[in-house]
Amino acid sequence: MKALNKETANKTVRPERIIQFGEGNFLRAFVDWIIYNMDQKTDFNSSVVVVQPIDKGMVDMLNAQDCLYHVNLQGLDKGETVNSLTMIDVISRALNPYTQNAEFMKLAEQPEMRFVISNTTEAGIAFDPSCKLEDAPASSYPGKLTQLLYHRYKTFNGDMSKGLIIFPCELIFLNGHKLKETIYQYIELWNLGDDFKNWFEKACGVYATLVDRIVPGFPRKEIAEIKEKLQYDDNLVVQGEIFHLWVIEAPQEVAKEFPADKAGLNVLFVPSEAPYHERKVTLLNGPHTVLSPVAYLSGVNIVRDACQHPVIGKYINKVMFDELMETLNLPKEELEKFAHDVLERFNNPFVDHQVTSIMLNSFPKFQTRDLPGLKVYLERKGELPKGLVLGLAAIITYYKGGVREDGAEIVPNDAQDIMDLLKQLWATGDTQKVAEGVLAAEFIWGENLNNIPGLTAAVKADLDSIQAKGMLETVKSIL
Secondary structure, three states: OEEOOOOOOOOOOOOEEEEEEOOOHHHHHOHHHHHHHHHHHOOOOOEEEEEOOOOOOOHHHHHHOOOOEEEEEEEEEOOEEEEEEEEEOOEEEEEOOOOOHHHHHHHHHOOOOOEEEEOOOHHHOOOOOOOOOOOOOOOOHHHHHHHHHHHHHHHOOOOHHHOOEEEEOOOOOOHHHHHHHHHHHHHHHOOOOHHHHHHHHHHOEEOOEEEEOOOOEOOOOOHHHHHHHHOEEOOOOEEEEOOOEEEEEOOHHHHHHOOOHHHOOOEEEEOOOHHHHHHHHHHHHHHHHHHHHHHHHOOOOEHHHHHHOOOHHHHHHHHHHHHHHHHOOOOHHHHHHHHHHHHHHHOOOOOOOEHHHHOOOHHHHHHHHOHHHHHHHHHHHOOOOHHHHHHHHHHHHHOOOOEOOOOOEOOOOOOHHHHHHHHHHHOOOOHHHHHHHHHOOHHHHOOOHHHOOOHHHHHHHHHHHHHHHOHHHHHHHHO
16 A cells, blocks of 8 residues: 555646645535635646644644545435545645744745635634734734735735735634634734735735535544555545535625636625525524434434434425425525435435434524524414424423433433523423423523414423324324
């Protein structure tokens, strides 16, 4: 078996046009895979310099393989099972700014640099007032980026054609807006002046993005088998699902410079990311939150098995297509395509997604993912969505604890105040009190849900049915 490096494998040399803050699994299986496809299928012709955002990271491992590694995509694509391996060769080199600060700052001096992409975790986009301009480097990601931008501005004497296009991929809604605000805070803190601020505003663009691909990461279980197949000793294999979506809130001239659509990729440049954020939360996270307790209390432990179950499968379809989809404002065809993609993802034969792993903090999840849909549905249709109401009753029942019909112990997990409230309510043995008490908990919902017409009675009826007939018979009664 060969070592993986540029001596043993073919590595194309391309101009360095992208600076990437982050070297983790997600960026390598998502962004770098997308850039690889753009290089293969369009005239994009760009390579990536990776910058390690924190002082401990993986750049040494990357450099040891000359930044070559394989992406293993697994899942269903239009019903076909796919399990592919692709060697990604787009990263030219990887830098640690804590030990190679001069080289890091020199990236700003390369005239053809055009893009900055980051994924520094949700905590990465934060303002740290202790950062100084002369730090080598600043500790925060926005601090490092501001240092780089300022050095570029000075190197090219404020040349407007030398601005950078910046795509943050951190999982924060409107991540671009947050990053831009933080850069402004550093411009002010470090007194970088109005001329630089004006250059940043006019020559650079910071654009909000939404990213979506499940990336389990390094395939520990199958790595020996994968290496055997590749005949390379690749210690940076990264596994991901086939589905990918990148929504970028930016004008069409940015899309022309980043021609992902021409490479046949699911990358959308849109005027507003908000409806796509809402679509993902509603049609992916929303069904997850309610299918989990319904499936679990019916004796089903894996998301894929729930989708393929003769009764629970119909319940999931009802919640997605008949209820939640009716509350969104994007074109129907787009929503249906996305929902079918979600079902393929739920059905991924390579991922055993335990429903109990989704059920942590179920009440706050229901509040952000399902409650808005429940209200909009009621407003538009004049009645409550039965599937979502049953999902809420299932969560309440799950938090009662005890044992399942097959003897498995039910062990709910949430904030202590929620656990205490449920214990106290269920101790009354009165489902009216349970329904009223949960719905009245403003510390969960931010309001009293007993004020939603008909909700208290509907939740009580479902709780009674689950107690009397069990979960599965209750689901059948609403289909």
